[in-house]
Amino acid sequence: MTTIDPARTELQPSEAPSPRRSTGTRVTRAIGIGCLTAMGWLVAFGLGFSPADRDQKESVRILYVHVPTIWLAYLAFVVTAVSSGLYLFTKKRSLGWDRVAGASAEIGVAFVAVTLAVGSMWGRLTWGVFWQWDARLTTTALLFVTYIGYLAVRRLGGSHQQRAKRSAVLGMIAVIEIPLVHFSVKMWRSLHQEATVANLDGDTKMDGIMLFSLFVGVIAFTFLYVWLMLHRTRAMAMEDMLEDRGLDDALVARRAEAAAQQNGAR
């Protein structure tokens, strides 16, 4: 637990160098620039240089953002699971792992939300419907709700360690839950093909420039993920510090109160 000595936190304007006002560093700036550049390339190739698909026509362009977001979401949730495990099973139980797990899940949920929204637009164009109960969509929807539950559990309150342990266990349970759900949904849908409106399932054969555009998208969103992770984990560390400081301040105030009462009583 990070504890801050309340007496130290008041910096005298004269003695301190101007405080650093953000979570940014040279590294994040570099990654940020890389991300923006890659995004620019993605737009250029996705919307411009790459050709229309033979079957899907222009709607294939949506895949260049849709596919990277879901891949990065999967990565984010894997990171959550791994860092949850690292928190639980390392002797030190460093809260840093808990923050990585939490930040990654937040970003993952945001990415899945974008995936579902953008995917429904793709579906409207290719299938004619915004939604279908096929295996992949259904599982993705359940994945989304599962991790929203994870985020809700993180906000239940209590000490940092309690939060960390609770969400770490849940983060690891999700790793078992998701394959089980996916498998059940696949079984469910494999017997009911009539629910599929069209045969196109999004696995277009991509080659050449199309594949390149997809890679650019993956690279761009990976940069984005790392950038967001760095900033968010640092912000979370500060949130925890403030919470601790608030607790310390309250303790100091309470002791002062008790001392004053004693003095008054004498």
Added chain:
Amino acid sequence: MEDAGFILGSYLLTFVTVGLFAWRTIRSGRKLADQIPDEDKYWL
């Protein structure tokens, strides 16, 4: 050209959502950084 609307819309939706998320992360980071002394900022 309903297609173009959806395609551009999906790119727009993605970037706007992600941009908002990023902006909120930076903003909360700035607000917090004002309240924490530099020596506690482990990334510096």
Added chain:
Amino acid sequence: MSTWRVARLIAAKDLRVERRSKIVTNQVLPFAGITMVSFAFALDKQNVLDTVAPGLIWLATTFSLLILVQRSFSIETDDGALDAMRVAGVDARAIFLGKAMALAVQLLVVEILLLFAAVVLYGESIQSSGAVLALFDTPITVGGVDVLLGGTSTGAQSPVVAVVLLVTTLLSATCGLAAVGTLYGGLAAGFKGSETLLPLLTLPAVAPVLIGATKAVESAVGTAGAVVSEGWQWVGLLAVFAVASGIGGALAFGPLIDE
């Protein structure tokens, strides 16, 4: 005392509390019943009800599970009983198993009621499948349930197999539901906002049970031409789920309630 023995004691304790308070009998069972009635209001056509009846049974079961779990853990947190047990050195796995067993018993009672409700309200019946069997079918009424005896020459399934499928489904689904319910109930117990958190966590997690149990019951009662033999794969899924959630739950329960 072995974990198993402690678990049985805890299960007995929970069931004794229920026997004295009669909350499940007086509140949860009627809730399950009124849910089935509500479904009929919402899905007004008879042929729709016929087709979806198995699903509705498991939907109502899932909703009842949420209430049963809330109840199961409210009796612990009200007086800090859960913490007291832990402080006394009771193995968390025993608590998990005990509470899950008690929950399973109560859930089974609800499910049996729901099956009867489906028969009575939706006209559900256990049939042998296959139009070919019509030549050999002799309707027999057993306790208000129409049981069609299928001929054996076409390899039709006898209703006995269908009933075995039904019972196996009930048991394996209940185990899975009870395990997941107990796990998340323990996680959410005693926290502000836990009443709303529990459904959010539980419903995605029990989706496999909802899917598998519905399909298995559809096979057992022959909805929309489903054959009994198709049902066994779903029971397999339910069994895997029950084992996975049972073991996972037992392992995870300790860290979750240790605060």
